Amino acid sequence: xxxxxxxxxxEVWAVWxxxxxxxxxxxxxxxxxVVSVIQPVVLLAVVSRGGADLGPERTTxxxxxxxxxxxxxxxxxxxxxxLRREAAQGTLAALLVRPVxxxxxxxxxxxxxxxxxxxxxxxxxxxxxxxLGLHPxxxxxxxxxxxxxxxxVSAAAMGLVLSCVVxxxxxGLRIIEALGYPVFVLGGIxxxxxxxxxxxxxxxxxVSLHHVAGLVHDAAQGRAPASVHLxxxxxxxxxxxxxxxxxxxxxxxxxRARGTLELA
Amino acid sequence: xxxxxxxxxxxxxxxxRRTFPGPAPVEALRGVGFTVRAGEIVGLLGDNGxxxxxxxKILSTLLLPSSGRAGVCGIDxxxxxxxxxxxxxxxxxxxxxxxPRLSALDNIMFFGGLSGPHRHLRTRALAALExxxxxxxxxxxxxxxxxxxxxxxxxxxGLLNQPCLLMLDExxxxxxxxxxxxxxxxxxxxxxxxxxxVLTSHYPTDIDRLAGRVVLLDAGTVSHDLPIAEFRRxxxxxxxxxxxxxxxxxxxxxxxxxxxxxxxQQDDESWRITFQVGAWDAAVLGRLTEVVRRHPVADIDVxxxxxxxxxxxxxxxxG
Numbered sequence: 001x002x003x004x005x006x007x008x009x010x011e012v013w014a015v016w017x018x019x020x021x022x023x024x025x026x027x028x029x030x031x032x033x034v035v036s037v038i039q040p041v042v043l044l045a046v047v048s049r050g051g052a053d054l055g056p057e058r059t060t061x062x063x064x065x066x067x068x069x070x071x072x073x074x075x076x077x078x079x080x081x082x083l084r085r086e087a088a089q090g091t092l093a094a095l096l097v098r099p100v101x102x103x104x105x106x107x108x109x110x111x112x113x114x115x116x117x118x119x120x121x122x123x124x125x126x127x128x129x130x131x132l133g134l135h136p137x138x139x140x141x142x143x144x145x146x147x148x149x150x151x152x153v154s155a156a157a158m159g160l161v162l163s164c165v166v167x168x169x170x171x172g173l174r175i176i177e178a179l180g181y182p183v184f185v186l187g188g189i190x191x192x193x194x195x196x197x198x199x200x201x202x203x204x205x206x207v208s209l210h211h212v213a214g215l216v217h218d219a220a221q222g223r224a225p226a227s228v229h230l231x232x233x234x235x236x237x238x239x240x241x242x243x244x245x246x247x248x249x250x251x252x253x254x255x256r257a258r259g260t261l262e263l264a
Numbered sequence: 265x266x267x268x269x270x271x272x273x274x275x276x277x278x279x280x281r282r283t284f285p286g287p288a289p290v291e292a293l294r295g296v297g298f299t300v301r302a303g304e305i306v307g308l309l310g311d312n313g314x315x316x317x318x319x320x321k322i323l324s325t326l327l328l329p330s331s332g333r334a335g336v337c338g339i340d341x342x343x344x345x346x347x348x349x350x351x352x353x354x355x356x357x358x359x360x361x362x363x364p365r366l367s368a369l370d371n372i373m374f375f376g377g378l379s380g381p382h383r384h385l386r387t388r389a390l391a392a393l394e395x396x397x398x399x400x401x402x403x404x405x406x407x408x409x410x411x412x413x414x415x416x417x418x419x420x421x422g423l424l425n426q427p428c429l430l431m432l433d434e435x436x437x438x439x440x441x442x443x444x445x446x447x448x449x450x451x452x453x454x455x456x457x458x459x460x461x462v463l464t465s466h467y468p469t470d471i472d473r474l475a476g477r478v479v480l481l482d483a484g485t486v487s488h489d490l491p492i493a494e495f496r497r498x499x500x501x502x503x504x505x506x507x508x509x510x511x512x513x514x515x516x517x518x519x520x521x522x523x524x525x526x527x528x529q530q531d532d533e534s535w536r537i538t539f540q541v542g543a544w545d546a547a548v549l550g551r552l553t554e555v556v557r558r559h560p561v562a563d564i565d566v567x568x569x570x571x572x573x574x575x576x577x578x579x580x581x582x583g
């Protein structure tokens with residue numbers, strides 16, 4: 001029991017140290033601001049239609065939707081390329097010889113990426129929204145926090161899966177690029193789901209962003225979050241996480257057995 | 265220090281084999297076995313492709329062996345890698361493997377922190393930086409560091425958790441003389457404090473200066489596992505003598521020394537004669553005295569054969 005507790009403490013500590021390190025590193029990468037700052041500002045400018053009055057509910061949905069896209073994009077991009085970057089800068093081997101699981105380190109780093117993306121995106125939106133003359137109805141703090149956490153954790157879990165995909169395949173980055181906008185479309189962020197062809201509506205149920213969009217919609221309407229969306233986000237996030245852990249362990253097992261990990 | 269006993273066995277490798285599958289499978293290791301005790305520095309040598317990197321990867325748990333076993337402080341590396349990794353540290357050579365945008369302190373605290381919560385992590389990190397002469401640059405970004413400074417930072421990371429076993433892969437690669445000397449000094453101090461060290465290097469000086477024993481790999485097997493003094497004897501001679509003096513090289517030296525290994529070099533204003541002594545005896549000393557008596561010898565230098573000489577001879581025998 002003592003040993004199990006010791007191991008658990010070490011893993012939690014590793015998650016924390018990795019998150020802190022990644023936050024420091026991410027804040028020094030200016031290219032990351034393209035997705036987390038410039039993209040939401042541009043999208044808000046485009047949809048604000050020169051100050052035309054969209055009505056408070058529609059404006060709230062748009063602002064929240066844009067923020068969600070930015071959060072998802074920055075988390076997916078940042079987390080999805082983590083393993084590849086560690087291998088490229090030669091730190092992967094240094095991490096693998098430590099007495100904690102690389103998965104804990106990766107999880108911490110993913111949360112670090114997500115946290116920086118969240119702060120940057122919210123800061124950008126807080127400045128851009130009044131400057132562009134948008135007047136969204138701010139959802140209550142609990143609803144806003146719920147939506148943010150759901151979006152970030154869910155994107156981080158998917159980022160973990162993508163990180164393994166990117167690591168396994170040299171075309172991984174292209175795969176993320178190719179998947180990005182279909183996911184946004186299916187997720188109901190770019191186009192409302194009811195405007196999709198009926199045959200395309202069911203895959204949306206497998207995209208947690210779709211349920212996050214539902215939560216955004218509820219928050220904008222001032223309604224309590226629908227249980228279908230809450231359950232959807234929760235289940236899909238757990239599913240992504242389980243998939244990510246499985247893919248990660250498979251990558252590591254295969255690498256250690258075959259010597260295929262890019263460690264140098 | 266971990267659970268390893270002072271002077272006890274820290275590393276044991278038994279019949280390690282590793283085959284890389286493929287259309288033409290490569291047998292990188294074919295039954296490697298050796299041990300390393302606490303406080304011992306073992307030089308791991310071998311030509312490119314001899315299996316050093318594969319062996320180091322297995323010993324650092326980056327790679328699984330096809331068969332055989334290896335353990336650190338009695339803990340099996342393949343079965344209980346996580347627990348074994350608490351007692352070992354690997355320092356990879358080169359200037360990669362660090363986060364360049366972050367400071368030296370950030371890097372060392374991160375990697376050091378991955379061994380579990382420490383109350384005095386920052387203090388220990390600063391002490392490790394002090395040990396390798398980087399305390400004053402603790403808050404500088406690694407991207408501003410020279411290759412040598414990065415190498416020293418790697419070493420500081422390796423020292424932080426006071427491992428039982430320290431594995432160093434080319435620790436002085438790319439360093440200038442002073443920096444290389446500083447790294448060697450640190451490694452020697454660690455070994456004196458009881459850390460077992462496995463060292464690979466393409467620089468014979470590292471092995472000559474540090475190793476107490478040499479394990480030589482050849483085509484995936486251990487061809488020599490000898491104390492350094494005995495390994496040096498594989499060179500086939502006891503000493504290399506260099507005589508030098510002004511003017512024209514005396515041509516009767518080769519006859520006087522009656523040794524086929526005599527090499528004569530003539531420069532514009534001086535000469536240098538090098539020969540190897542198989543064993544010191546009265547006859548050799550007498551002949552050497554005769555040379556010095558007859559010719560204007562300005563300098564005599566006597567050196568024991570180094571690792572390089574042994575490697576050269578072994579390569580010649582192999583070829």
